Amino acid sequence: MTFQQAPHKLLMIPGPIEVADDVLYANAHPAMAHVAPQFVPVFGEVLTNLRKVVNASKDAQPLAIAGSGTMGWDMTALNVLQPGEEVLVLQTGYFSDGFADALNAYGVKTTKVEAPVGKRPTIDEIKSALKQKKYRAVTITHVDTSTGVLSDVKAIGEAVREVSPETLVLLDAVCSVASEQLRFDEWGVDVLLTASQKGLGCPPGMSLMVVSPRAIKAFESRSAPPATYYLSWKHWIPVMKAYESGSPAYFGTPPTNLIYALNQSLKTILEGPVSLEQRLQKTKEASDKVKKFVNDLGLKQLVAEDLQQSNGAANGMTAVRFPPGMKAPDLLPKVAARGVVFGGGIHKECKDEYFRIGHMGVSVVDSSRNDIDKLLSALKEALAEAGYKP
Amino acid sequence: MTFQQAPHKLLMIPGPIEVADDVLYANAHPAMAHVAPQFVPVFGEVLTNLRKVVNASKDAQPLAIAGSGTMGWDMTALNVLQPGEEVLVLQTGYFSDGFADALNAYGVKTTKVEAPVGKRPTIDEIKSALKQKKYRAVTITHVDTSTGVLSDVKAIGEAVREVSPETLVLLDAVCSVASEQLRFDEWGVDVLLTASQKGLGCPPGMSLMVVSPRAIKAFESRSAPPATYYLSWKHWIPVMKAYESGSPAYFGTPPTNLIYALNQSLKTILEGPVSLEQRLQKTKEASDKVKKFVNDLGLKQLVAEDLQQSNGAANGMTAVRFPPGMKAPDLLPKVAARGVVFGGGIHKECKDEYFRIGHMGVSVVDSSRNDIDKLLSALKEALAEAGYKP
Incomplete structure (x- = not known):
């Protein structure tokens, strides 16, 4: 090449961000069938490597779907949460507020732990908020791209486990994966959402997630199916499991070229x-x-x-x-x-x-x-x- | 090049499908800011040319969003229809049934005019069904990729206008745009949804739509906002209008490389x-x-x-x-x-x-x-x- x-x-x-030549070349891969025997292991490897890049164990489920980073907010709201549930939003800027807006669009109730521009809620403020009400989940914006504030996900995870261990930890890691320390399992993250065009070094166009067994359980124990077709894990999780185990499956056509690009980039990130x-x-x-x-x-x-x-x-x-x-x-x-x-x-x-x-x-x-x-x-x-x- | x-x-x-060398090269475009002065006219031109490729007038609104073709069903259900509304689905195979499933996921009620494998409902059957009940919309799968059946959109459009002119015409044109005759205005189409990876000759990863003023009106006169964040026209229409008029706007990051690729491909399709x-x-x-x-x-x-x-x-x-x-x-x-x-x-x-x-x-x-x-x-x-x- x-x-x-x-x-x-x-x-x-x-x-x-800047994309390396080999990744752009992978994005110019000849057309491939999404069910081709040569493509299946590429997609499978992307999913396996997504887990590795965020330090998640095999129990976690990766997902890679055509869409933008924003779409991850919708996927989270629709699959993990239900209308009327209460979520604590840790304010760090434009993107923490966007996460809240997305949840509200689905009838999820949000309460913000507010912080002025350039600041983030303190651990004490977060603990105090968690003590005042039972929250189904807390949202963290790992790096709020609007301000450059970095959240202490480890400390927040500990605070949640201490005060309200049933509360799910939902992490917007769009601007942090492969640029900031990230320990999915160790920090107790339940939903991590990200995108292809930042630290992962690809062109934009993919919504990426890694979700914990607890988040899957929340999905499976919903009282009603998620009010969506394209964004339902019911359709996508079996597809992801199939590709990772070496078989093709179809729900919507995956963005094959971006998957080649992401595979190339993840290899560089993990293998040098x-x-x-x-x-x-x-x-x-x-x-x-x-x-x-x-x-x-x-x-x-x-x-x-x-x-x-x-x-x-x-x-x-x-x-x-x-x-x-x-x-x-x-x-x-x-x-x-x-x-x-x-x-x-x-x-x-x-x-x-x-x-x-x-x-x-x-x-x-x-x-x-x-x-x-x-x-x-x-x-x-x-x-x-x-x-x-x- | x-x-x-x-x-x-x-x-x-x-x-x-096979992608031409120049389109793949465009898909390997160096990273560009989605708000860059050089990128804005490229995105704008894609939107203008999308209209041209389906013979839609300037009144129609094009949309180009990261996602798969499937996502167009969701966008249609969420923005144009409301839960409880009745839609007539013209059965042609797997993809007509998928459109119905997507509508049902949002509480839209569907009635099928059934046809055996390899057939399509006749115009008489369609007229008869339209006479039995008032439908908010009818769905047509232009080419049902599962069977190769081609729908006569022109004749269906005429039947709808004759029997039930208020009924919206929703066209799944994923497998027809740039391969089959398609006259958006003349045939009275209200929502046309398609994707990048078929007749448009690009890699997969974009959900594309062209929508009529009537469909926009249906969106604007909804009794409740669409139950979505990422898929709401409220967010996307202003973005598309901005890019087409020469200004950047932000809701979610557009798939810049695919937009370069689509621009290249649309130029070949329209200009030779x-x-x-x-x-x-x-x-x-x-x-x-x-x-x-x-x-x-x-x-x-x-x-x-x-x-x-x-x-x-x-x-x-x-x-x-x-x-x-x-x-x-x-x-x-x-x-x-x-x-x-x-x-x-x-x-x-x-x-x-x-x-x-x-x-x-x-x-x-x-x-x-x-x-x-x-x-x-x-x-x-x-x-x-x-x-x-x-």
């Missing part, structure tokens, strides 16, 4: 050249470098300072406030003119006040690309051109 | 080297050739003979009964050994009794590929090897 992708601006947003643990270390080093650079320039991050000091900031992204008086159009086009793309703000309270840098996947693992240095130079030069003096 | 896909067996099933009309003509010629070859070999098609004589058989596929005593494992591996892949049966009443050949897209348009001759030779040789004598 000698495929090389076309020259392009470096995509340094918190997803979609660097290990998953080294990948996370490299992601953290890149993050430290970006955050120090930003601080040294005198810019503020969206994540509160105390969280920055206590593992409360994501390693795969950084949200940075514009200098006073500066707006997106003053800076981001100047960064783009230097061949680097940053993301704009998205949090409804302050979306015009900050920008977002993604640093995950191949951009941090393959240091020969120099992507991090390129983005830092572009940022520094663009700030200077915009008249900013540190 | 000099990309050439890897050597592979010819995929001659009724979808996914052959026109859409010529493409349909070439598809018909390939179909006639395959069907004559099969008949000359003494094999029976699944589609009833009278329908074969009266434009009731699909042009993009052919479903063929195995000779007496023969089963899939006797024949299909021998075809595959000759580098051609056919599909198995899928209709629940007779899935072991027939196989399916797809002949659409680049395989029929680019005659220099000789795909049709290759599949016919492979079929003939495999039959002979399996001991069949015409």
Whole structure:
């Protein structure tokens, strides 16, 4: 394989991220039947490797379905929860609120443990909320891509087990898988939902999940079947089990090319050249470098300072406030003119006040690309051109 | 662009189909931000061209969302219909029944105009059913991929307008768009749902729709919002309108690479080297050739003979009964050994009794590929090897 992708601006947003040449080449795989003997083990391996990448045991059920990350919220609401049930939502930004909105669309009642922009609920606040009412589930946004806040899933899992062990732990890991430490079993996660286009290093288009036996039991013991056809685990779990055990099955046509791409990317993540643990270390080093650079320039991050000091900031992204008086159009086009793309703000309270840098996947693992240095130079030069003096 | 896909067996099933090199190359596009100024017009053009490819006027709203074709059934049920409403389902096989199952999952009541395998309801039967009860909508499966039956959407549309003009016309066009004649406006279609991996010549992973102003009105005048988050037009229509008018918008991350691929494929379909009309003509010629070859070999098609004589058989596929005593494992591996892949049966009443050949897209348009001759030779040789004598 000698495929090389076309020259392009470096995509340094918190997803979609840069995709490696071999993954893009896999995405250009010739058309394959979704039931072909050659395709079945590829899909099966993707499912097995999804489990591995989040440190889930064999008891956990992986799912990979055509859709976007957002769709994972719907799948969770529909299959694990029932209308009228109470769910505690841990607020970290736009995406925690989105999770709540999705649950509400299905008649699930949500209560938020609120936190201001750049903060997250404390463990004490979470325990206190769990003591006030019996919740069917708690939702955690592992990395809220709108703010860069990183949740302490381990500590939250412990708090839930201590105060309300029957409460299910629902984790939005869209922006954390393969960029942040993640221990599905050990941390007691019941539903993990993610997508293909962030730390997993693929193009967008797949909704991915790993679900615990407890979540499956919740699904199986529902009083009514989920009010859905396409999103029902009743249809998909047998399909996933079939593919993983080496047989084809049909409910809807799987996104074959994305599955080839994801298979390629998962292999790189799990088998090297660097290990998953080294990948996370490299992601953290890149993050430290970006955050120090930003601080040294005198810019503020969206994540509160105390969280920055206590593992409360994501390693795969950084949200940075514009200098006073500066707006997106003053800076981001100047960064783009230097061949680097940053993301704009998205949090409804302050979306015009900050920008977002993604640093995950191949951009941090393959240091020969120099992507991090390129983005830092572009940022520094663009700030200077915009008249900013540190 | 000099990309050439890897050597592979010819995929001659009724979808996914062979994908052209330039479309696969587009699917390997470097990562792009879903809100990038370069991506916005690409997505916008896809939407505009979706309308054109089904002959819909500007009043119709196109949608393109990550998901499978199946998901279009859910989108239709959720947005256009309400629980308890009555829908008339025109039975043509596995996929008409699937549409009904999807509607039932949302509490929509369905009545079927039944037809035996290989047949379709007659216009008289449809009119008669429409006279017996007021239906909110009628569902048509344009090409039922399980049987190869082609519905006469024009005549059904006329029957609906004559007997029950308020009834919405919901068309599953997954296996017909860009392979069969399709006149959205003229035929009075209200919801057309399709997918990327059949006549549109792309990898699977996108649910595509075109909806009429009447369907939008049905959505807007619902008594309750649709019980969904990811599949609600409330979220998606503004996004589609934004992209088509040249601005980005965000609800869920669109499948950027598939959108590049679809854009490339739609351009080929609409701008040539052959026109859409010529493409349909070439598809018909390939179909006639395959069907004559099969008949000359003494094999029976699944589609009833009278329908074969009266434009009731699909042009993009052919479903063929195995000779007496023969089963899939006797024949299909021998075809595959000759580098051609056919599909198995899928209709629940007779899935072991027939196989399916797809002949659409680049395989029929680019005659220099000789795909049709290759599949016919492979079929003939495999039959002979399996001991069949015409």
